Amino acid sequence: MDTNTRPGTIELIRLADPGQSVSVRLRSAEPALESLGVRYYDAEAVVTSDFVNGTVHLGFDSEDLSDWGQLLDAVEEAEQDAERAADPEEPFAADWPRSGRTACLRVICGDPYVVEVRDGAGTGVVVAVPLDMGEEWTAESRERLAAARAALGRTRAG
Numbered sequence: 001m002d003t004n005t006r007p008g009t010i011e012l013i014r015l016a017d018p019g020q021s022v023s024v025r026l027r028s029a030e031p032a033l034e035s036l037g038v039r040y041y042d043a044e045a046v047v048t049s050d051f052v053n054g055t056v057h058l059g060f061d062s063e064d065l066s067d068w069g070q071l072l073d074a075v076e077e078a079e080q081d082a083e084r085a086a087d088p089e090e091p092f093a094a095d096w097p098r099s100g101r102t103a104c105l106r107v108i109c110g111d112p113y114v115v116e117v118r119d120g121a122g123t124g125v126v127v128a129v130p131l132d133m134g135e136e137w138t139a140e141s142r143e144r145l146a147a148a149r150a151a152l153g154r155t156r157a158g
Contacts, residue, residue, distance in 0.1 A: 012043065012148045013068070013096075013105070013141065015115050017132045020049035022105065022115045024058060029151050031062075038062055039152070045103055045117045047127050054127065056103045056119050064097040065152075068145055071096050071107065072138050078109050 013024040023046045031039035039062040044055045071094050078092030092109040095118070106116040112132045119125050 010148050010151050012144065014144060015105075015107075015113070015131055015133060015137065015141075017112075017134075020047075020051075020129055020131065022047050022117060022129050022131070024105070026148070026152075032059070041152075045105060047117055047129055049129060052127060054117075056117060056122065056125075058097075058104065059102040060097045062152075065145065065149060067098060068096055069142070072141055072145075075107065075109055076138055082109070 010026040010029055011023055012026060013022075015022045024043050025046060027042040027044065032042045033040040041060055041062075043058045043060060045058040046055050047053060074094060075092065082092075093106055095104045095106050097104055100121065102121055103117065103119040106118055108114040108116070112130045114128050114130050116126055116128045
């Protein structure tokens with residue numbers, strides 16, 4: 001966790017290089033709403049760089065936790081496919097959360113990766129942050145996801 005994270009805050013996602021970062025921090029481990037077995041959480045997407053710093057509300061539900069794990073799987077598969085391809089196609093890109101009801105992250109695989117924070121549901125602002133995250137970022141992201149699941153009482157890996 002970086003020094004700007006408030007005590008007790010759960011950092012679900014942290015995509016960073018030495019100069020800038022994009023993170024998703026839960027505002028509370030308690031769901032803002034629960035309906036039909038689905039828990040809805042309030043979080044914030046935080047961009048930190050020398051150029052721009054900002055925060056936007058990002059909501060997600062308990063099913064979106066599984067989607068983040070699946071997105072990590074898809075990124076790893078896209079990286080392996082790109083290594084095998086002689087002529088790389090359009091880079092793999094995916095949004096999280098996917099629903100469009102709130103701000104989201106768009107992860108674009110490349111060298112460097114680009115993470116866009118998109119607030120289409122609110123201000124319409126998009127901030128693109130290029131990140132040289134290194135090879136271990138997906139493993140670190142899985143560890144962070146497992147810790148967040150445990151803190152939220154959702155230990156299911158699926």
